[in-house]
Amino acid sequence: MKNYEFWLVVGSQDLYGEEVLKTVAVRAAEMAEKLSKALPYPLVYKVTAMSNGQITRVIKEANYDDNCAGIITWCHTFSPSKMWINGLALLQKPWCHFATQYNKEIPNEEIDMDFMNLNQAAHGDREHGFLGARLRAPRKIIAGHWEKEDVQKRIGDWMKAAVGAAVSREMKVMRFGDNMREVAVTEGDKVEVQTKLGWQVNTWAVGDLVKEMNAVTEAEIDALMEVYKAGYDIATENVEAIRYQAREEIAMKKMLDREGCRAFSNTFQDLYGMEQLPGLASQHLMAQGYGYGGEGDWKVSAMTAIMKAMGENGNGASAFMEDYTYHLAEGQEYSLGAHMLEVCPSVAGTRPRIETHHLGIGMNEKDPARLVFEGREGDAIVVSLVDMGGRLRLICQDIHCVKPIMPMPNLPVARVMWQAKPSLTTGVECWITAGGAHHTVLSYDVTAGQMKDWANMLGIEFVHITKDTTVESLEKELFYNDIAWKLKRM
Numbered sequence: 306m307k308n309y310e311f312w313l314v315v316g317s318q319d320l321y322g323e324e325v326l327k328t329v330a331v332r333a334a335e336m337a338e339k340l341s342k343a344l345p346y347p348l349v350y351k352v353t354a355m356s357n358g359q360i361t362r363v364i365k366e367a368n369y370d371d372n373c374a375g376i377i378t379w380c381h382t383f384s385p386s387k388m389w390i391n392g393l394a395l396l397q398k399p400w401c402h403f404a405t406q407y408n409k410e411i412p413n414e415e416i417d418m419d420f421m422n423l424n425q426a427a428h429g430d431r432e433h434g435f436l437g438a439r440l441r442a443p444r445k446i447i448a449g450h451w452e453k454e455d456v457q458k459r460i461g462d463w464m465k466a467a468v469g470a471a472v473s474r475e476m477k478v479m480r481f482g483d484n485m486r487e488v489a490v491t492e493g494d495k496v497e498v499q500t501k502l503g504w505q506v507n508t509w510a511v512g513d514l515v516k517e518m519n520a521v522t523e524a525e526i527d528a529l530m531e532v533y534k535a536g537y538d539i540a541t542e543n544v545e546a547i548r549y550q551a552r553e554e555i556a557m558k559k560m561l562d563r564e565g566c567r568a569f570s571n572t573f574q575d576l577y578g579m580e581q582l583p584g585l586a587s588q589h590l591m592a593q594g595y596g597y598g599g600e601g602d603w604k605v606s607a608m609t610a611i612m613k614a615m616g617e618n619g620n621g622a623s624a625f626m627e628d629y630t631y632h633l634a635e636g637q638e639y640s641l642g643a644h645m646l647e648v649c650p651s652v653a654g655t656r657p658r659i660e661t662h663h664l665g666i667g668m669n670e671k672d673p674a675r676l677v678f679e680g681r682e683g684d685a686i687v688v689s690l691v692d693m694g695g696r697l698r699l700i701c702q703d704i705h706c707v708k709p710i711m712p713m714p715n716l717p718v719a720r721v722m723w724q725a726k727p728s729l730t731t732g733v734e735c736w737i738t739a740g741g742a743h744h745t746v747l748s749y750d751v752t753a754g755q756m757k758d759w760a761n762m763l764g765i766e767f768v769h770i771t772k773d774t775t776v777e778s779l780e781k782e783l784f785y786n787d788i789a790w791k792l793k794r795m
């Protein structure tokens with residue numbers, strides 16, 4: 306990950322004289338310094354902007370600085386917004402308008418006209434806000450005192466979404482093999498995703514991976530086996546199967562790192578020259594922050610990598626997931642999510658076990674080793690990116706994960722169990738109405754609000770299924786979205 310930072314640009318003008326401007330600059334620097342300690346990324350005070358030229362210059366610099374993941378603007382005093390038009394029209398980075406104020410309270414004795422002219426964010430931020438609205442610029446507006454914890458939390462959440470946008474714009478996905486034959490929802494327009502989201506999605510021959518696997522040394526495998534032993538319980542006699550997965554992981558990691566790819570996909574239909582579908586190998590790569598999608602699903606793979614990057618320490622509890630089967634007992638309705646092998650252990654509620662089992666589907670010659678565990682309890686979201694033809698739609702559903710209500714001792718894969726909002730059946734009706742995939746990213750870490758911000762930053766449609774969503778309201782929303790997005794393209 307880059308050393309991402311955010312820039313604080315404070316609006317003012319030259320009407321107030323030197324003293325006021327000095328005070329604004331000192332306070333802005335103090336706020337940036339204190340906020341940096343509370344926020345997940347540094348906030349760097351750049352300038353008290355007083356002219357069109359200054360604003361345009363700092364925005365051009367922000368656009369071309371790879372470490373700058375977004376700008377935060379605030380008007381300590383009044384800052385006439387026509388000065389901002391040329392700059393903001395060029396802005397290519399996420400923008401947060403922070404409507405705050407240096408002082409928390411109105412000082413009864415001290416307040417006079419000078420105080421009012423110095424502390425007029427209430428005035429200045431309205432002028433600033435009009436321009437954002439007039440330009441139809443995507444922006445996040447956060448209001449509140451800068452020292453308040455919940456305000457800082459909201460800025461921090463937005464920053465992480467902005468880092469997700471930065472990671473998206475540099476995303477490279479390595480595809481081993483094509484999409485699974487005949488499957489529609491995992492398909493998509495690679496030119497469209499590169500244009501809108503920045504993703505470079507390209508293919509590499511499975512034969513090249515096999516060549517790389519053959520070059521892996523026993524010593525490299527020994528070292529990775531120690532890592533597996535430290536993190537997981539070995540619950541199989543078949544050590545050779547685990548060593549084979551280690552070989553696959555090392556080879557894939559080398560290829561990914563060489564090409565600068567943060568995400569990959571493969572398919573059980575194209576394992577030419579491989580003995581096992583990578584299970585443990587893919588799971589352990591995901592645990593290190595790489596994105597993965599099964600059956601050639603490069604969209605979910607890139608989304609997994611992006612949502613991991615948005616999480617704590619650049620690898621939060623976000624996992625490639627698949628809706629598998631339902632428990633429809635009255636009053637006890639749950640979805641069971643899993644995958645053929647590849648569920649990321651970052652969502653584990655129990656210590657993962659390495660097991661080997663027969664896998665009938667695909668080109669497996671030998672039983673693949675995989676991590677088996679239960680997902681943990683907690684509020685989460687599931688996210689799916691679909692290509693609607695002409696535009697991308699990001700669908701997000703609120704869910705609550707539970708400890709699986711039964712042990713399922715013969716299920717040979719990791720599993721997560723959850724209740725969808727608003728309920729299993731209405732939730733499924735909504736999801737299907739919106740066209741969401743069976744593959745998702747399940748996250749305990751990234752919130753629906755952050756995904757909405759991320760979609761806004763990149764200019765794609767966002768659909769949120771919550772505890773309050775009804776099929777009827779969603780149908781209307783999708784109908785109007787369809788018209789609006791068609792008009793946007795004109």
Ligand SMILES: [Mn+2]
Binds near residue numbers: 644645
């Ligand atoms: Mn699948």
